[in-house]
Amino acid sequence: MKRKTVLLVDDNPGNLKLLxxxxxxxNLNVAVAQQGEEALQRLQRTHLKKPDLILLDVMMPGIGGYETCRRIKSEPDLAxxxxxxxxxxxxxxxxxxxFAMGAVDYITKPINCAELIARVNTHLELSDLRKRLDQRIKMRTQELVDANNSLRxxxxxxxxxxxxxxxxxTHDLLTDLPNRVLFEDRLxxxxxxxxxxxxKVVLMFLDxxxxKIINDSLGHQIGDKLILEVSKRLKGAIRAExxxxxxxxxxxxxxxxxxxxQQEIELIVKNITDSFRKPFIINDLTIHASAxxxxxxxxxxGTDADTLxxxxxxxxxxxxxxxRAEARQYTAELNRHLQDHLNLSNLLRDAIENHELFLEYQPQVDLNTGKIIGAEALMRWxxxxxxxxxxxxxxxxxEATGLIKDLGELGLRLSCRELKRWIESGYDDLSMSVNIxxxxxxxxxFVETIEHLVNEFRIPPSLLKLEITESLLMEHSEAILNILKRLSDFGIQLSVDDFGTGYSSLAYLQDFPVNDLKIDITFIRNIGTEHGNAIPSAIIAMAHSLHLKVVAEGIEHNRQREFLRSRGCDYAQGFLYSRPVSGEEFLEKCSEVNRGITSVSLG
Incomplete structure (x- = not known):
């Protein structure tokens, strides 16, 4: 069978590669154009085979998709x-x-590749049918009955x-549920x-x-199967109407x-919540999900679909x-909160450009010697x-607006600059912990950025410690493992922040090239209460068995310090020692401790 040719017109390189x-x-031949002008020029070249179908992006620089379509349809041999x-x-x-321009279909982004292929194949078949029909109409027929039967x-x-x-x-290909188009019509x-x-009409959004963590760590195939199973449970949790x-x-x-x-809302929410209580079994994997x-x-x-x-x-x-795993009903207060959120995001964007953000440093202390061994850099505005x-x-x-990347890069640069100043002041053994x-x-x-900053400020990479969240352990992906290994091979220290609050498997710690764990402040606060000593003790013992150092954060009382020291915890930070201070104040504290002017408690 002769291979069909599809002309793909899209200015986005990422879309082009995927499609x-x-x-x-x-088994389709694909020709590519990145602008409307380029597509029209190709179609006008008589030595090139006409495509059997055109996939045309609407929003493009230069001649847009609608104008490109109009010009194509105006040419008799292309129409x-x-x-x-x-x-x-x-x-x-x-x-x-x-459709008024003459298009046969309209696919919305982000594009579902399976849906795209189904529609492309369908329209190629329709085009073939139309061509064959046109040919048959032009052909002489000897028997009118045969011609009529063929046409029918x-x-x-x-x-x-x-x-x-x-x-x-109007339907989702994976779950066979109505999609947004059909749902809006029903609404x-x-x-x-x-x-x-x-x-009244109740509308519920469920997410x-x-x-993303499940999808990235277990793969999109597992993610799709989970979505399919979720859709089945949701259908079982609601009424037929x-x-x-x-x-x-x-x-x-x-x-x-x-x-x-309210009664019906509570009933539906309860049914949905109950449907998630039982774990999902996907390919022999047990997955706990919530919504x-x-x-x-x-x-x-709201009185229209868009507003509601x-x-x-x-x-x-x-x-x-x-x-998470919560249900919230809309109120005007939520809308005001959203507006406040938007205003703050705009102010934050301006603050980054206007250099309103700076760092403070909270000392980290060796629990055995009382010596300051480094500091955690904390962003301030x-x-x-x-x-x-x-x-x-x-x-x-x-985090919600994506500005966290800009904040993170700014924090890294300011931290490396300050670390260089400490070294030049004679403190060449202090480490700098930075949250990532x-x-x-x-x-x-990201790895290249770290290497560039270390080389730019000429600091030993071993003095820079990156604190990663425990959620990264859950991903356990080859990409993350590779990034952390490259950082470790370069000499960067790695720390797991707020350890104990996530759901990571402890076995993953053996795979990640981390150097220490930070016990979350919630466990430190419970020290001295009934059962409050067990978790910090267990984390310290487990970490030492894996040859990892342990940092306790949020220490505010002597009893917490003495308990952690008795359990062999290595380092500590918190208000008992010092609040976050400027770089100058931090160096003064280091000087005072070195000269024996202050006790272990620096605050």
């Missing part, structure tokens, strides 16, 4: 080539505009294909019905907690009309921030009017 690989895997639009725009008006058969095939396309356009129908019957959809990724939505609003739920009510929280979905999404994000913004306020905003976020570690070129 080219998928299409060529289906019959089926065109499928690719776009991140999901508005119905955008799709109608695309072709029409039936086309109707079946169009029915299949309509189904694909609008419920609004009309509710207004006529004086009812799996920490699904309720509408449920998958919006993509790990996000689901459901809606239903109601008169007794965060956001709730909005028509007409109280936006408010349900806001409530869902607040449910995640409340600790002083606004232009002198008001200090708490890290508890701006760090979550930075998960997005920062995943960023392209």
């Amino acid at each position: 080219v690989d998928s299409l060529e895997g289906e 019959d080539i089926p065109i499928i639009f690719l776009s991140a725009l999901t508005d119905t008006d955008e799709k109608i505009a695309g 058969h072709e029409i039936e095939e086309r109707l079946r294909a169009e029915k299949q396309i309509r189904y694909i356009a 609008n129908q419920l609004f009309v019905q509710a207004k006529r019957r004086n009812e 799996l907690d920490q699904f 309720d509408s449920i959809a998958r919006f993509g990724g790990d996000e689901f939505a459901l809606c239903f009309p109601t008169r007794d609003c 965060s739920i956001g709730i909005a009510i028509y007409p109280d929280d 979905m936006r408010n349900a999404d806001t409530a869902m994000h607040h449910a995640k921030q409340s600790g 002083s606004q232009g009017d002198g008001r200090l913004v708490s890290p508890a306020e701006f760090i979550p905003v930075a 976020s998960v997005p920062q570690l995943h960023a392209t070129g």
